Amino acid sequence: MTGAEFLETTRTAYDARAAEYSALFRDYLADKPLDRAVIDTFADLVRAADAGPIADLGCGPGHYTAYLHARGPAFGIDLSPRMIELARLEHPGIAFETGSMSALDLADGGVGGVFSHHSIIHTPPERLPEVFDEFARVLAPGGRLLLSFSATDDPAQPAEPYDHAVTPAYRWSTDLISGMLRERGVVETARVVFPGEQDERRGFPRVFLLAAKDVAGKDVAGQDAGPPRR
Structure with missing residues (x-):
């Protein structure tokens, strides 16, 4: 499936x-x-860094965007025009735009935070590097990323397709995702894993991965970031 076909299907x-x-x-x-x-x-971390607003990428109808906006400046971007229409109707005081995570109409280093809640799950594995390139590009130095996704509990399966209620989706290896981000200068600072029994929809583990954009080659603790993990 080509990039255009995948985006149109989703x-x-x-x-x-x-x-x-x-x-x-x-x-x-x-x-x-x-x-x-x-x-x-x-x-709180984004607000403390004071590096710009939060971009909710793959925002859907804007429920998470509104939650974030109540805690500091935030806006939403989604591939679906209908989702954006609903978001604007329900949350008229927040900016929402249509767009693709693999080609964001945002300035380099223009946001202090990137929030992506279960939005990468529909990205084919071969196209995920494009998305993470964009996440890293738009994040300001010292900016924060919070990424959530369904995880595979088999380290030998870095990406595992599954039947999603809307459109084909993938579970991801948390270590793989962390390594891909680190290669782009976005360094994991914490992860929270909810076991499968906590995900009432499918029984898959859920992960929140928190990361920070390197500042001048240093990680958020001020240490040398070191070589990429693979």
């Missing part, structure tokens, strides 16, 4: 189910105190 699938998706996940964080704690920590 866009069309989410356009068709945008209203259903919005209603289903509107209050998703209400009974997820640990999720909220991780997101709050990320927002």
